[in-house]
Amino acid sequence: MRASLRRRTSSPAPGVVSGPGRVDRRTKSLTKRLRPGDVAVIDHLDLDRVSAEALVACQPVAVLNAARSTSGRYPNLGPDILVSAGVPLIDDLGPDVMTIGEGHEVRVDGACVYVGETLVAEGVAQTPESVAATMEEARAGLSVQLESFAANTMDYLRRERDLLLDGVGVPDVSTQIDGRQVLIVVRGYHYKEDLVTLRPYIREYRPVLIGVDGGADAILEAGWKPDMIVGDMDSVSDRALTCGAEIVVHAYRDGRAPGLARVEQLDVPHVVFPATGTSEDVAMLLADDKGAELIVAVGTHATLVEFLDKGRSGMASTFLTRLRVGGKLVDAKGVSRLYRQRISNVQLTLLVLAGLLALGVALASTAAGQTLIELIGARFDDFTSWVGKLFGG
Incomplete structure (x- = not known):
């Protein structure tokens, strides 16, 4: 002290x-x-x-x-x-x-x-x-931040024009993306709930699963394995990095990649993607350039306050990235709040029991139903008698 x-x-x-x-x-x-x-x-x-x-x-x-x-x-x-x-x-x-x-x-x-x-x-x-x-x-300071955000956006456009417009600098990857749907998971707002809601979609379409840094762990925690991990590798676990997913290390434009040493130490195959902006932008641009049919995003940043909340001037790149891939992009962030199950498990159980009771009453009111119930009862008596003999013997 x-x-x-x-x-x-x-x-x-x-x-x-x-x-x-x-x-x-x-x-x-x-x-x-x-x-x-x-x-x-x-x-x-x-x-x-x-x-x-x-x-x-x-x-x-x-x-x-x-x-x-x-x-x-x-x-x-x-x-x-x-x-x-x-x-x-x-x-x-x-x-x-x-x-x-x-x-x-x-x-x-x-x-x-x-x-x-x-x-x-x-x-x-x-x-x-x-x-x-x-x-x-603090709301009074938003106008100043908006001006700064716009300036950062224009600066990013000047520096990354070739990448945005022509895909120059996107590395080759082995994961087959062309013609498939891609689900990009970022550890952002409501990502856990949204992944649960998207289970039927994942089960039916089997999209390419891309985890952005800690988003790879979110995919593993949900019971799947990521096909690709994109990021600077500062918040992803060793378990995720060694799960067999293809690793794309996001580097600065000058080639520096702080997370590269960690990946090399784990001795996992990887490629390096030098680009300005955020790792979620890099993941979207990569999926788009490699021919993704549809890009579904979970936990990504979409509003001005979310960009500022992230605390990076580079968040301005997300605005232009979304314009670039907008025709393919479906933002699933918050989908869990759009649709929630309104029937609880207890209510569903009671509903099933009530249905079975109604069916039993209906069967008991007809001659054929009474005969069926008697047969079921006789079979049940035979079963209990057999069990009694089995343990009694």
């Missing part, structure tokens, strides 16, 4: 929470080891929706953010998701909170964070009211 840490001088107020601290500057890395009852310690400016939903799913007792969960650039969705789920969110704690040792017992008292009797940091405890006020202020 730093020398600036202060000693606690007062007793904790009611409602204090505590648990072992789990510390990581990368939220998506932290959620892989975060467990119910832990205290999540992050450094995440403008906490996005996907990260917040992943944190809520891990059921931490509190989330401590060294940065501001909302900077005011735009109305990001993460803070509201955490607060609405009842997870205490302490903001703007500063760099001292990142010095908490992994697994050390952390106590959160209001906006104050303690390890043992030592006050580590003090921030701002977010409430529904404070989040709503911050969101209202």
